[in-house]
Amino acid sequence: MDAIGDELRSSVADMPDQTDRFATVYKVLxxxxASRAFPGCAFGVLAGGEVVLADALGRFTYEEDSFFVEPHTVFDVASITKVVSTTxxxxxxxxxxxxxxxxxxGELLPGFVVGRDSGRLARQVTIGHLLAHNSGLPGYVEFFRTVSTPAxxxxxxxELPIEAAPGERSEYSDPGFILxxxxxxxxxxxxLATWARKQVFEPLGLTATGFSPAAEQRxxxxxxxxxxxxxxxxxQGEVQDENAFVLNGIAGHAGLFSNVADLLRFAGEILRGFNGGEPERGTALFTRDTIESFAERQxxxxxxxxxxxxxxxKESSAGQYFSPHSIGHLGYSGCSLWIDLDASVAAVLLTNRTWPDRQCQxxxxxxxxxxxxxxxxxxGQQAL
Known part of the structure; x- marks a missing residue:
């Protein structure tokens, strides 16, 4: 995982000052x-195919000598891994x-069916069920307390129990995305890390995105x-999620590190594919049909x-104004990515809200x- 490239750094440096236009954004953050929701954040907005805001506030920690967060600062994006990598x-x-x-x-992972008392249900679980979080698998299990190796x-x-018939219950499932x-x-x-790098990150020029940052970058x-x-x-600089840590920092549910510029570029590719626009680099990565299929509620x-x-x-983290035709994801560490397909708008917020512990909500x-x-x-409105 490389540092932000000169191209992205210069684009942020050349951006007109947006503090007046986005004054309420700066006030909220x-x-x-000040309320200690998080010590610092990086944030950005894409609208009409252009990055119209990319900035940062605060520090790495609450200490006065801590590094300032910069617009290009890389964060542990936690479950945003699920969309930018796995999905x-x-x-x-x-x-x-x-x-x-x-x-x-079970056709891809035979161990999911073999030896199960609930073999009938296990045979019904599909890849689509895992993506839709309706497989019947539990939401979260602290595997790290009882195991010590990826295997x-x-x-x-x-071997997890299937708690409901596939398709009948919606439960956000980390184990489902691990599988x-x-x-x-x-x-x-x-x-997963290698294929995602070669087929997603590199084609899009996501130079700051990847798993397991090098020691010198941490x-x-x-x-x-x-x-x-x-x-x-x-x-610091290693995955916070304990199960992903046991999996050597590379997992379907967590482990990715990224920054605002890369996530906005990824969002821009989604919007270009959806709108049939010209890609920035070579052939468009995603087609409109694919995006529509994956954006459909299950x-x-x-x-x-x-x-x-x-x-x-109904009460979304995306707020009141992102259309029902929006897609996004949150990360436990305090990060979020939302893309409004109708309005061609995307917003990224990266924080370390779990510092120094996980108590603050x-x-x-x-x-x-x-x-x-x-x-x-x-x-064009200035106040909430």
């Missing part, structure tokens, strides 16, 4: 820092005719927490989950306020 890989494989969403997981964790994941990541590796014959990444429960040390009725992506719910109030302020600013 400044108040959040993006699934979209490409689907688009190329290499992935059938109705493929039973042990995958085995434990394969999805492994299933995609079977299809690509490469590890001090330049805001720390996520002081871990007093598992690793018993400062967590069973059961009332679920906000599409395929891999989330969509705005103010991010739940900040996210919708941030997105509302962005959309009002784009419409």
């Amino acid at each position: 400044g108040n959040a820092i 993006a890989v699934a979209m490409l494989l689907y688009q190329r005719g290499l992935l059938d969403l109705d493929t039973p997981l 042990e964790l995958y085995r434990a994941c394969l 999805l990541g492994k299933a995609l590796e079977v299809l690509t014959h490469e590890d 001090p330049l990444i805001p720390p996520t927490e002081i871990d007093n429960q598992f690793r018993h040390r400062l967590i 069973r059961p009725e009332g679920s906000s989950r599409a395929l891999g992506w989330d969509t705005p719910s 103010l991010i739940r109030e900040v996210r919708p306020s941030f997105h509302d302020a962005v959309r009002l600013a784009l419409s």
Whole structure:
């Protein structure tokens, strides 16, 4: 994973000052820092095919001598991994005719079915169910407390009970995406990080995006927490998620590091594909048909989950003004990415809200306020 390239750095430097236009955005985020929702943040907005805002506020930690966050600062984006890496890989494989969403997981990972008392239900779980978070698998399991190697964790994941018939219950599932990541590796014959780098990140010029940052880069990444429960040390520049840590930092559900410029470029490619516009680099990565298929809400009725992506719910982190035809995702560390397909607008907010521990939940109030302020600013309004 390289530092931000000269091209992206210069584009941010050359951007006209937007502090007046986005004054409410700065106020929302400044108040959040003052309230200790997070020590610092980087944020950006894409509208009409152009980056109209890319900036940062605050520091890496609450210490006065801590590094300032910069617009190009790389963060642990946690579950945004699920869309920028895992779902993006699934979209490409689907688009190329290499992935059938109705493929039973057991065909790719036979251990998911073998030896199960619930073998009938296990045989019904498909790749589509994993993407839609309606597989019947549990939401979260602390595998890291009982296993210590990737093989042990995958085995434990394969043996999880199926708690509901596939398609009948919506439950956001990390284990489901851990298994999805492994299933995609079977299809690509490469590890997830390598295939995503070669087929998604490099073609889009995402120079700051990748798994497992090098040791020399870690001090330049805001720390996520002081871990007093598992690793018993400062967590900085390595994945915060404990299960992903056991998986050597590369997993379908977490482990990706990125920055605002790269995530806006990824969002821009989604919007270009959806709108049929010219790609920045070579052939468009995603077609409109693929994007529409993966943006469609899935069973059961009332679920906000599409395929891999989330969509705005009644009280959404995307706020009041992102259309129902929006897709996005959150990261536990305090990050978010939302893309309004109808308005051709995308917004990125990166924070380390879990510093110094995971107790503060103010991010739940900040996210919708941030997105509302962005959309009002784009419409020419200055105040909430």
